[in-house]
Amino acid sequence: GRVKPKNARTNLPNTPRDPFVVELNALDVNELALKFLNENDGWEAETPLAIVLNQKTSVSVVAFENFIKSFSSSRDLSYVLEETKSSKKYPLTYNHIQFWGLIYAPQEAPESFKMTKKVDWFDSFPIPINGRKVDGFNFDWMRAARGRVHDLAHPSLLAEELKLTQNEWILIGDETGAGHELLHADNKGEGVPGSMRKNLAYIWVLVQPGTKLPATPSDFHAMDQKSYKIDHLQALDTLVGLGQNCISFIFESPDFVEEEERHPRGQDTHVPLVIRNTLPIVIDYISKQIDSNTPQKIRIMSEGIGVDWSPGTDAGFLTSELRKWISNLKDRGYDLNLTLSGLQIHPKMDHPWMNYPDAVGFLTGDDVPPYLQDYRNQIMSSSVQLPYLSSFLSTVYPKMVQQLSQKPLEFIQSLIDVETKQIAAYRDPVISEMCMEAFSRFSPIDWRTFNEFMVLHQRRPNGRLISKILAIFMQGKLGHVLETLLSDADRVNMCLTLGWQMEQQGGDISSYLNRIDADWLSRSPERMRHSWLSLLIMSKQNVFDFEFRSEAFVSAGLLLDEVSNPNDLYHQLNAANGPESIDMAVFAKIFTFFAFDKSNIAGHKSSLAKVNARLMNHPWAHQRENRRHAIYGAEWALDYSRDSPEYFSFARQRLLQHYNQFLGSGESNRDDPFWWPAAARMYFLGLQSGYLKQDDGSLQTFLQHAPLYAEQGPLIVRMRVSFWLIKLMSELNIEPSSAIYESLVEAEQEFVVDKNVYSLLHSSYLIDLNHHYGYGDSELLRSQFLYRISASDEQTAAHFKSCVEDEALLPSSLLSFNYS
Known part of the structure; x- marks a missing residue:
């Protein structure tokens, strides 16, 4: 339990x-x-x-x-x-x-x-x-x-274990929950645990060689705290004391399991498949703890369940799987001598160690008693906690590790097309560590190809993640890597990849721009010089400077004439004769400045609507860019929608109709996390203004999936979805899950710096929720807001000056476009 x-x-x-x-x-x-x-x-x-x-x-x-x-x-x-x-x-x-x-x-x-x-x-x-x-x-x-x-059998069993475990890793596995949510639709599965049932979780407790585990009572059951409280505390105390010598891997199915993530038709016994799917990640961890060519064994102990997983089950398939994974690890440079010493399937009351997974599993529940909270914090902080997504673990992950072993660059490139929810779910530590390994094996020509690849894909959610991992990898290594590259253009491109990554994170890009020598830039292609200029100008939005100055664009040949307002922008776009995508990208960047500026001049609004339509319908290389401009159009129109049903209709049409026109076969709005904050904002404003009714069918579907995007995806997506989802659910008189607010509060742990754009958006959202719904402590939030203002750039301070002077003025009232 x-x-x-x-x-x-x-x-x-x-x-x-x-x-x-x-x-x-x-x-x-x-x-x-x-x-x-x-x-x-x-x-x-x-x-x-x-x-x-x-x-x-x-x-x-x-x-x-x-x-x-x-x-x-x-x-x-x-x-x-x-x-x-x-x-x-x-x-x-x-x-x-x-x-x-x-x-x-x-x-x-x-x-x-x-x-x-x-x-x-x-x-x-x-x-x-x-x-x-x-x-x-x-x-x-x-x-x-x-x-x-x-x-009574425990003393002799423990004595036998002591003889076996000197060079043997032991994996003790057990499941909790019935796994009903994993059933295929043809087996009457609906993707949810079912009435009174719990999500399936499979827990591996990994015991390092030579580690001594004491016995637990044979009939121990963590669910029964009345009878086994003391025994549970003793088991947890043992695990805490052993630290890294005994860590846990927890794989838990989500609250709602999509059809593609459920098990195949007719698969109603989950444990063998769950074990096969989760073992490779555990073996990968073990491989990184073993000294080169040191003979080691691994023994798997699992609780029996049903006839398909009972004592005496043939371990042949596990031996075959282990050989395959060890072969892959050797291809990746790990000199392993690891063999399977046995698969032991035990009834729960037949071995003194079989209850440790149950002791850990109880801590993953929602109602952990106060006396277990410290243990929970300590054990969970040292555990590897991952969702159980069957299609990723059984199909995507094996393909990824195969690519990593043979062609690290292809592995990185393949991540772009993996489902964003899967990338987000396994980012830490699985995918992050794989990316680090791939980067460490890149050659100079790999870096050239990679940076060219990122020019096309860095704005995509998975591209953002890759570049973020790259920035971590480059800490302390960038100077050396730049020296090894083949040309000055390669060096400029590397700095641009890292600079755009920092711009997306709301951080200070100067450390990367300052790396670019003027001579490097002069010897680089024109498009790289344009990218450098765009990065320099776009970084202004990170300090809430939305005044567009076109002189540099004109000097660089990116614009024919200066642009001072949306009308000028629309006229230049019309004057362009079949503009290429590189030109349209410039117009798109300028559009965002005018969208943030939130002009109330009717002619300006009309011009921006037409510019957005041109951007949305342009034949981009990939339709994701068309979808992105549909989202931008909606975000812009929502700024005017409170008093205008026409602008609300415009936004809704962009998100629910035009967006869908650019979906390919098998694609949906779940492929683009940036759709979700815009939609949450649209539904809230629609309900609040009376444009929508609570029984709107698309709203109900949205509410089923939206909480997922408060927990995964790019940081700004999680922050905005959490903020607007709380407001939306409160408008519907639905109690938001505490996890949604906690996700927003904890976002600050990922800030590159606690100033400027991300930190001020964070404070704005929290203060708004406190004012309207009572979340958090108003004095602490106000104090945090003022501290962040004092640490930020002058332009950021100037943008929020009125809120500093007038405490009654909410910072959120000064946000617009996709900062709102």
Whole structure:
């Protein structure tokens, strides 16, 4: 279990303590048992008693049964013998014990259970005669006794493990949740866990060689905090104490699983497929911890479930998979000597370590008790937490690692077309580390090809991510890499890639622009000089300087004449004779300046609408650019929509109609994260202004998917989706998930600098939500806003000057276009 039930109530009595357990390992079992029973006279009034026959004795099971029957009859007691099939179900435990039975003095059944058949009672709790669970009871005496009996095998099992684990990595795996959300539609799956069910999570606890793990109670169940609170704390304390010697990998399915991410038709047993899909990421981690050519083994322990994953399951497919992954790792330069020593599928009560994944899994729930919060923080901070997306893990990831091993540049290029949600979901640490590895193997010609590739793709969401990882990789290495490049143009292009990355992150681009020597620039192609100039000018928007000055564009030949207003821009666009995309890109950049300026002159608005239409319908190399201009048109029109149904209609048409016209086969709005903040803003303003009704069909579909984009994608997307989604849901009287607000608050952890554009947008959004809905502390938010203003550039301070002077004026009222 992973989540403690909310508001659980019961009329049942408190759970009693465990039964007595007596282990018999002498030759004369009868005499020893009688000696114990006689010396503990009166035990039968306190608790049932489990008598266990050890494997060391020469007494037969039949003789032991006869003794229990005879003794019980002489004392007017009852007994239940453990089922004989248990020896096959729990083979490890029954290497230590032979057989056991429970003897007890039966008591009166509770009033409401007097008619229940084949059940005895003690202290108001059941003792099933036929082994079946009694409905309404989580505790029964046979199950409690079974846990204590199985514990008797732990010392010998731990001693055996100590011999095996010196050069052996151990993976202990277990799932939580039923996995109903992973069922294919043909198997009645709907992408959600179903009523009262939990999302599936598979948890691997990775134990490094030589690590000593203590035992946990055989019947441990983290869900039952009442009975196992102390045992749970001890298990978590062990994991915290072991640190990196024992870390966890947690793969959890999302709240809603898209059809393409569900398992194939007819696949209703999830665990084998989940194990096959998740193991490669764990093996990749292990490979980076092992010294070169050091012989190591890996043993996989997993809890059995169903007939397809039970003790005795053939491990051949895992051996084959492991060889494939180790071969790939060797191709990538890892000198591994790693072999699979075994696949052990255990019932939960047959090994003293099988409960550690359950102990970790409980911490991933929503209702973790306060006394576990510190453990949760410590363990989760050292764990690898990833979503379980079947199509990525089974198809995309294997292809990516194959490309990484053979052609690192092709691997990087392939990331552009991977679904953005998948890239975002596995960015850290999986894809980030793969990118770092690829960059480390680039040749000078690879860098040339890469930077040319980024000219075309850096504005795309995945391109932004790649360039962000590149910037991290280049820390402390840029000077050396620039020296190795083949030409000055290559050096300029590298600095431009990094500069545009910093511009997208709202940071200071001067450190990259200052790297560009004037001689390099003079020997570079004209388009690179144009890009350098555009980067220099566009960086002004990061300090809220929206005044467009066209002189530099005219001097560089990017414009025929100076442009001082939207009318001038439209006239130059009309005068251009079949402009190329490079020219249209210049017009697009100028459009954003005038969009931010938010002119109320009717002629200016009319010109910008026409410019946007031309940009949207231009034959760009890829239709994503057409879609991007549909989004820009909507963002611009929404600035005027509060008092104008015509502008709202314009925005809605851009997002819900024109955008869709530029979708190719298999594409949707889920492929472009920038659509989502614009749509959230559009729906909120439409409802608030009365242009939309709450039962609008497209709104309901939007609400189903939008929360995902508050958690993944480019930082500005997550911030804006969180902000507008909270406002939208509040307008609908829907309680927003706390995770949405937390995502917005925690965005500041990713700021390159705590000043200028991103930090001031962050403060603007938080202050707005505090003012309208009471989120956060107003004084702390105001203080943070003023601090960020003081740390920012003069132009940023000037833009928000009126809010500094008048506390009643919300900073969000000064935002426009796609900053709003």
